[in-house]
Amino acid sequence: MARDRFDPKGLIAESYKIEGIVSEECRSIFLDWALSLGDDLDTKDALDVLVERHADVALDHPMSPVLREGLVQMHAPKRRGGWRSRQRN
Numbered sequence: 432m433a434r435d436r437f438d439p440k441g442l443i444a445e446s447y448k449i450e451g452i453v454s455e456e457c458r459s460i461f462l463d464w465a466l467s468l469g470d471d472l473d474t475k476d477a478l479d480v481l482v483e484r485h486a487d488v489a490l491d492h493p494m495s496p497v498l499r500e501g502l503v504q505m506h507a508p509k510r511r512g513g514w515r516s517r518q519r520n
Contacts, residue, residue, distance in 0.1 A: 437477040437484075440467050446494045447485055457494040461501060478502050 438444055442464045446457060468477060478501050486495035 436469075436472060437480045438464065439469070440464070442467070443481050443485060443494065443498070447489055447492055452493055454493045454497065457497045460494070461497050465501075475502065 435441065435444070440463075442460050446452060446460045449456075465474060468474060478498060482495075482498050482502060485492075486498045489495055
């Protein structure tokens with residue numbers, strides 16, 4: 432089997448085969464997947480492919496909303512600043 436650059440360990444594909452998997456397990460698998468991506472691949476690009484490949488097909492699977500949430504979080508603004516931004520003047 433050829434290595435999939437968007438799902439190098441096959442974690443996302445395998446999660447869709449697990450009967451009775453729950454959202455918490457999907458989140459754990461998602462984190463492991465994100466950590467397994469190589470530096471040469473943009474996470475958003477990989478998520479776009481995986482959403483199209485899996486989430487758009489299996490709408491009722493618990494991994495589908497996890498993948499979509501990952502895409503949303505990629506676009507969400509991040510809080511900038513450290514302890515200084517939390518200090519009151």
